[in-house]
Amino acid sequence: MNATGRPLLRAGLIGAATGMRSQWGPAAVAWSGGRVPASSSAQPGFWDRPWVRGATLAAATAEFVADKSSRIPSRLTFAGLTPRLALAAACAVVLARRHHVSARTAVTAAIGASSACASAVAGTRWRRANRNHVGAAAAEDVFAAVLAWSACTPRLTRPAPSQxxxxxxxxxxxxxxxxxxxxxxxxxxxxxxxxxxxxxxxxxxxxxxxxxxxxxxxxxxxxxxxxxxxxxxxxxxxxxxxxxxxxxxxxxxxxx
Known part of the structure; x- marks a missing residue:
């Protein structure tokens, strides 16, 4: 894949993961960043700060537990969908700037939000079509985790040798x-x-x-x-x- 397509693919993957699990995208972005060595004068970015990593991990864990309950409101409501779109766009921009310096912010944000909307709708239909609520949620957990990992892995940046x-x-x-x-x-x-x-x-x-x-x-x-x-x-x-x-x-x- 060329250098133009890779940031867009990352945006789509992290957006899809965030659409299914709103807090998993931010947690994946925070925990996949590199740590600044103690001898360096550079300041860690917002997503690399220890308290941000701790907060995103706690939020992702809480969502993992709460999502198994049938009493949780639909993610397609205004209060459920709007945060997912915003977080997906933010995560897409962070990954684009981290791995692809020349990526276009507006385009990656739009793709991240669109992908989150699509996965939120697909996830809701998946849950409604399965009588086993906990089993369907667990399968969605696995899929969201794979998407989040794929979006954040540095391997996606490595082009095949051609020259x-x-x-x-x-x-x-x-x-x-x-x-x-x-x-x-x-x-x-x-x-x-x-x-x-x-x-x-x-x-x-x-x-x-x-x-x-x-x-x-x-x-x-x-x-x-x-x-x-x-x-x-x-x-x-x-x-x-x-x-x-x-x-x-x-x-x-x-x-x-």
Whole structure:
């Protein structure tokens, strides 16, 4: 899938999950973000704050329990549907900005809200068509959880290798490992302008972590081969702020 379609797909997935479980979308967004290292001067975003994560988890758990009751009002009422649309649009925008810097906010918000509306209607019809209320709710729980996870996973950002230059650069780290040398990483810039590396004063939008000599970041973002790079040891310092939180989380999982 191309770079234009991926943020729209994320918006649709997180919107569908939020339409079925209004609090699960925000919880998935909050808990899938990367943590800012203690040595970094960058401030955590709103969704990365511990109290926000705790609040979204508590709300999602409460909804999980309450949704099994047949006394809960229909989600298609004004009070039930409006929050779902608003939360779905907000979650879609957050994911788009987190994984796709160039995504259009209005479009992703509209797709998230539309998807939430559609899934809310479909979920209501599903529940009414099944006599086993608890069983139908449990099946919907599983489906909503899969949608939320799929929307937030960094794997959705990783494009399939298609350019010969990308395939050539990926051989170098593999050759190092074959020779018994440890994997090396470097920090690579992502610029705000189109083809900025040749400009006199390029403005860095975000710093990403890549494997040495590669142009694909750990978060899946494709970067300019001519972009400025720094050693991997610069991660966590003020020199590479702002830094991609998804790359930071993936870098920590490498056990470096």
């Amino acid at each position: 010969p230059s990308q395939r050539r650069t990926r051989r170098l780290p593999a050759e190092r490992e074959a020779k018994g040398r440890p994997m090396e990483y470097e920090v690579r810039a992502e610029y705000a302008e189109v083809a900025p590396a040749q400009s006199d004063h390029p403005r860095v939008e975000t710093w990403h972590m890549t494997k040495a000599d590669e142009t694909e970041a750990l978060c899946g973002q494709s970067l300019d081969p001519a972009a400025k790079t720094l050693p991997g040891t610069a991660w966590g310092t003020s020199e590479v702020d702002p830094f991609c939180r998804v790359c930071g989380a993936q870098y920590l999982r490498q056990g470096v």
